[in-house]
Structures are given as structure tokens and as C-alpha cells.
Amino acid sequence: MDPIYTAGPWITEREKEAVQDAMDNWYGEDKYYYCETFESEFAEWHNRTYGLMTPNCTSAIHLLLRAIGIEPGDEVIVPECTWIGSTAGISYLGGTPVFCDVDSETWCLDPGSVEGAVSEDTRAIIAVDLHGNMPEMTALQEIADTRDIYLLEDSAQALGSEYEGQKAGSFGTASFFSFHRTKTLTTGEGGMLLLDDDELFERCKTLRNHGRREGGEMYVNYDIGYKYLPFNVQAAIGYAQFQRVDELIEKKREILQGYREGLEDVWGIQLNTEPPGGRNGAWITGLVFDQGYGLTKAEAIDRLADHGVPVRPFFYPLSSLPAYPTDVEEFEQQNPVAYDISGRGIDLPGAFTLTDDQINHVCESVRNVLRNANS
Ligand SMILES: *Cc1c(COP(=O)(O)O)cnc(C)c1O
Secondary structure, eight states: HHHHHHHOOOOOOOHHHHHHHHHSSSSEEEEEEEHHHHHHHHHHTTTTEEEESSSSSHHHHHHHHTTTTTTTTOOEEESBBSOOGHHHHHTTTTTTEEEBBBTTTTBOOOHHHHHHOOOOOEEEEEEEEEEGGGHHHHHHHHHHHHTTOOEEEEEETTTTTTETEEEEEESSEEEEEBTTTSSSSOSOOEEEEEEHHHHHHHHHHHHHHBBOTOOOOTBBBOOOOBBBBOOOHHHHHHHHHTTHHHHHHHHHHHHHHEEEEEEETOEEEOOOOTTSSBBBOOOOOOEEOOEEEEEOOHHHHHHHHHHOOOOEOOOOOOGGGGGOOOOOOHHHHHHHHHHHHHHHHHEEEOTTTOOHHHHHHHHHHHHHHHTTTTO
């Protein structure tokens, strides 16, 4: 059997042709053709007015947080379990991420925990669609509206997910996507900010380009912004991938379905959930095994590696990481679900190259490891 990969893209002739075309049009009228077309088509697909491509998702979040004026003293609510790219931008601006607990079913931000964490200094909530699962968006939007704070959606893992018939990436004031090489739709490195508000869009666009204004005089900067522009060759890959978006999502869902069927009768495991009235884009399949197995995630990862199955750990609670020096015991008490789930969760291989045989092998290996867990 070929090696099994945790992640990896699906690249076809289409992407190669688009890149060739972008290389042939390095200068001239079409030099930003793929950037602009990808931005507008991606936004439209998500029912958003504007799209801004960025070097990655982390910078898209940073850009938006800067544009809404996050500064020292401001608090932004985030879930414990996510990648640090969700929260780094808050810290870049001197703001404070406030870690909240997650729901045991969705693994996403728990509205009850958010309610208890809102303070006078809270400016925004960043909801994260973990593993393509989605939080209770309606409840989160209500909290945001009542408290007059921003709801932002980190949909980096949720291309193709839907909540009550509405696409992930269309909730709140703005949403963020990642096109990192491990993501469903990839440009190697890349990201996208989606939003609707005209003024906020103009502000983000100016900040993305060193504070230059569209159509403004040459070399005149109106702000100290960032250099977060995309380039056409990178965008060409994204554009071509996006022409195949349904196929990409379908394949990811097939992988999730393969794991569901292969592990159907296994006791005490929990996989990705389908959001209410919607569907899961299935970027990656998470597996949380019952406490009854008496197994840690590190042990599970080691034992699966012995079977030639590379798995990743479920995201650690951010408050437990050295990057955020906190009183870990205090956070563990405050956000018990996040600490519990993360301690017994793994991410199964999700590369586009996975074959049925490989999926079967992963399922057999998981069965084997769980069967022998207590022995
Ligand atoms: C991948 C990811 C990011 C960061 O994306 P980059 O493009 O690597 O900056 C942010 N948030 C979540 C939830 C992610 O999965």
C-alpha cells in the first residue's frame, strides 16, 4: 500500500493551465485577473458582497481585526479548541483573547460559555467551524446583537459546510478562509476575507496595501497598513481549484462517510457531526474516543503509527499552550469540556489521495488499537 498522508491536495491539469496562463500574463491588464475573479466568485458563492485574498487566513483575521479597531484593552472571545491562527491576530494588536468552552457534540464554541464571558471590554466573538462542524450560530448571533459586538466566523475548516441551509462563511460581519496546503481548497499558502459592509471593505483594502487608496496618487499612503496582497500565480491555483469546488467537497465527504461506515459498530466513539439542517464539508475527520477506553491521545497516536497510520492530535486548548501563559488548572476548571475532548481526540488521515483500501486499513487499525486499549 502507498503511504497514507494526513493531508494533501487534489491538483489537476486545470490548475496547471491556469498557473501557466498567469505566468504568461505577469504584466499588463490581466496581471491581477485571477486574484480579482477568484475573490468575486468565491464571495458570490458564499452570498457575500466582497472577497479579499490574503497571504493566509491568519493575515485575513489580523486585517479585519485591525480594521474594526481592536486595540490594547479590547477582549475578543474565542473557543479553546482551535488552531492559533484564529487568535494570533488579536495578540498582534495587543488585544486579549478570552478562551471559552466548547460544546461536547459540535466541538465548537458553546454559547452558554460565551454568555458568561462577555464583559464591558468585549468587542468581538470569533466562532470557529472546527473540522467542518458548526457552532450554534443563531445563539451566537443573538448574543452579538444583544451586546452590540461583532460576530466573526473562522470558516478555515468549513468550506462546503452548511448550517440551517446557510453556507459556512456567510455568518456574522466577516468570515475567513485558509488555502494552506492542508486545506480542502488550496493555493499552497493563501487566505480570504469575506464581508459585506462597503466602508469596512474599503478600509480593509487600503490596509491590505500599505495604506494606499484605490485610484489614489502614486506612492501616497494614508495609513500604516500591511503588505497582505495576493499574487496572480497563487490566485490562479485557487481560481482553478474553485472551479472544482463541488468535486473537492464531495470527495472530502466521501472520506468522512467511509470512516463512518468502517467504524459504524465500534463502541464509544464520536466523529464529525452534521450541523443542524445542514451538512459538514468534512475538511478532516475528528475522532473522539470514550473515557472508558482509558487511552490518551498520545498513546492512540503512537499505536496507530505502529500500524502505518499517521494521525494528528485534536487541537489543544489554547490556554494550555506555552504561547499563552495562563493558570492552566484554572482554565481546566473553567472550560472542562474543551480539556476533556481534546485529551481523547485525534484527527484521521484526510488527504485527497486516500483510497478505499487505505480508509479500510485506517478503520481496521483504529478498531485494533481500541480493542487492545486496556490490555
Ligand atoms: C488553517 C487554519 C487557520 C490558519 O490558516 P493559515 O492560512 O495557515 O493562516 C486559522 N484558523 C483555522 C480554524 C484553521 O484551521
